[in-house]
Amino acid sequence: MAQRLLKTLTPGDLDHTLSRITAAAVEALPETDYASITILHADGRLETVAPTDEVLWGVDAAQYELGEGPCYEAAADAVHVASPDLARDERFPRYAVSAVAAGLRAQAGIRLFDAPKSRGALNLYSESVGAFSDLGALGELFRHQAAVAIDYAREIQNLREAVQTRSMIGTAVGIVMERYQLTDDRAFAFLTRLSQDGNIKLREIARRLIAATHG
Numbered sequence: 001m002a003q004r005l006l007k008t009l010t011p012g013d014l015d016h017t018l019s020r021i022t023a024a025a026v027e028a029l030p031e032t033d034y035a036s037i038t039i040l041h042a043d044g045r046l047e048t049v050a051p052t053d054e055v056l057w058g059v060d061a062a063q064y065e066l067g068e069g070p071c072y073e074a075a076a077d078a079v080h081v082a083s084p085d086l087a088r089d090e091r092f093p094r095y096a097v098s099a100v101a102a103g104l105r106a107q108a109g110i111r112l113f114d115a116p117k118s119r120g121a122l123n124l125y126s127e128s129v130g131a132f133s134d135l136g137a138l139g140e141l142f143r144h145q146a147a148v149a150i151d152y153a154r155e156i157q158n159l160r161e162a163v164q165t166r167s168m169i170g171t172a173v174g175i176v177m178e179r180y181q182l183t184d185d186r187a188f189a190f191l192t193r194l195s196q197d198g199n200i201k202l203r204e205i206a207r208r209l210i211a212a213t214h215g
Contacts (some may be wrong), residue, residue, distance in 0.1 A: 014150070018050040021112075021146045025124060026052050029142060031131035032124045034104075036060055037112065038075040040119040046075065055102050060123065062098040069095040074109025074121035080139070081109040082132045106131035110143050113150050122146065165203045172206035175213050 018037055025035040036051035038060060048060040063069030069092050070081040083089045084106045086096045099107065106126040113120045122143070124132060169191070176187035191209075195202040 015050075017150055021122065021150075022050045022052050024146075025122060025142065029124060029135070029139070031106070031126045031128050033127050034125040036071070036123045036125075038063075038071045038109075038121045038123055040075040040121075042117045046072070055104075056123070056125065059099060059102050059104065059125070063095055066094050068092045069099075070107045070109035071121055071123035072109075074111050074123070075119055078109070079111045080135075082135065083107050084131060084133045085129050087129075103127055105129045108132035108135060108139075110135075110139055112143060112146055120150075165206075168203055168206045168210065172209045175209055 022035040022037060026032050034051070034053045034056055036056045037049045039047045039049060041047065046064040048057060051057060051060070060071060063072040066072075070083050072095075073081045083092065086092065086099045086105060086107055089096055092099075099105075104125050105128055108124040108131075110122045110124070111119070112122050126132065169188075172191055173184060173187045176182060176190055177184060180187070180190070182190065191202060191205055194200070195205050198205070
């Protein structure tokens with residue numbers, strides 16, 4: 001199973017990685033018919049990403065609206081939440097109605113990551129009562145492998161953003177040099193001062209200047 005996960009959860013960009021995680025969950029974890037990921041943003045907004053089936057958009061949205069359900073709790077409070085029989089689960093009486101109506105009988109939520117600006121949980125859904133009674137070591141193995149893939153994808157994304165930002169600032173410096181006949185250092189200092197005075201990030205100053213010049 002570990003070897004299968006290593007091959008399946010090939011790191012790529014973040015969107016690709018999240019899609020591979022939910023697809024791998026359906027493929028590798030017992031009695032898992034569908035999967036999605038819930039992201040809790042710093043502003044409290046909950047978002048579903050990479051669902052393996054269209055039915056999960058409505059099911060996840062019901063949990064967010066009601067403030068109850070395994071995926072809601074795994075993203076907001078708990079680390080692991082399992083509900084092998086949703087119809088009889090007294091913790092989620094309102095949400096269970098929506099889930100059972102959609103053909104879902106069991107569900108589990110597994111915390112995937114905690115980041116400064118977001119928190120993510122993997123949502124597992126089954127059409128079979130009794131599923132996810134004991135994910136045990138298999139669930140923990142999957143969580144670990146998924147977290148490694150996400151960390152790698154984040155590093156790649158940060159590097160790409162850093163390269164893009166550096167290129168953007170370089171372009172803005174060139175514009176200032178040409179417009180005001182300044183040296184490279186003085187043009188950069190000019191942009192830095194605008195950033196500090198306006199309490200605006202340097203990359204945003206650069207973006208605005210480039211947009212105004214080519215607009």
